[in-house]
Amino acid sequence: MIKFIKIVIDRKNQSFRNIQYIPQIIALSGKFARYLHDDYFFENQKSLVEEIINLIEKTTPFFWAVLDKKTNRFAGFVFLENWVGAKNNFHSAEVTTCFSPEFWGKHTKICAKRFVKYCFKKYKLKKLKAYIFPQNFRVKPLLKFAGFKREAVLRGETLKNGELQDVEVFAVVSEVERVNR
Numbered sequence: 001m002i003k004f005i006k007i008v009i010d011r012k013n014q015s016f017r018n019i020q021y022i023p024q025i026i027a028l029s030g031k032f033a034r035y036l037h038d039d040y041f042f043e044n045q046k047s048l049v050e051e052i053i054n055l056i057e058k059t060t061p062f063f064w065a066v067l068d069k070k071t072n073r074f075a076g077f078v079f080l081e082n083w084v085g086a087k088n089n090f091h092s093a094e095v096t097t098c099f100s101p102e103f104w105g106k107h108t109k110i111c112a113k114r115f116v117k118y119c120f121k122k123y124k125l126k127k128l129k130a131y132i133f134p135q136n137f138r139v140k141p142l143l144k145f146a147g148f149k150r151e152a153v154l155r156g157e158t159l160k161n162g163e164l165q166d167v168e169v170f171a172v173v174s175e176v177e178r179v180n181r
Contacts, residue, residue: 001068001069001106001107001110002066002068002107002110002114003067004064004066004067004078004118005018005021005064005065006063007025007060007063007064007065008056008060008061009056010057011057021074021077024065024074025052025056026049028076028098028099029098030048035098035139036096036098038158038159038160039160039162040158040159055079059079059081062079062080062093063077063078063079063080064078064079066078066099066103066111068103074100075099075100075103075111076097076098076099076100076111077097077098078095078096078111079095080119082094082129090124090125091125091126091127092126092128092129093119093128094129094131095115095119095129095130097111097112097139108142109142109145112146113145113147116128116146116147116172120174125174126174127171127172127174128148129169129170130143130148130169130170131154131168131170133160134153134167140168143170149172150168150169150170151169151170151171153166154168154169
């Protein structure tokens with residue numbers, strides 16, 4: 001139903017993979033900027049294009065385009081950042097996703113479950129976190145469906161439209177870690 005395609009931008013080593021999806025990533029990010037970005041997002045950048053390219057480069061090799069498996073249509077993107085742990089012994093990471101509205105519902109639920117399972121298996125993560133703005137009401141049920149639980153509200157964590165903005169923290173702990181507790 002869905003597939004993950006790794007996006008790579010590594011200017012230093014002149015390595016670029018699957019960059020044909022960047023225009024769609026930029027358009028989708030711009031469409032849902034109010035749910036994804038705070039006032040600091042553009043602080044050192046000139047444009048959304050520049051910021052997204054820098055984000056992909058910064059998170060390479062942990063940035064994926066999500067495609068519908070049957071039609072190969074672009075459905076959205078997902079990336080991991082803010083890693084905790086050592087290079088070969090990761091403890092946790094933060095996940096961010098964004099999907100086109102036509103893929104909301106069944107696609108996003110399947111994607112969320114598969115991606116969480118993939119992260120725990122592939123990277124041996126013990127915990128996966130998501131930071132969201134409280135007004136992002138559509139993503140909360142999706143996170144809960146994928147096993148995330150709300151852990152905290154960070155009051156006045158950032159600025160949004162010049163005003164203090166709370167951020168909610170959701171997390172899921174790997175099955176292995178839950179069993180060993």
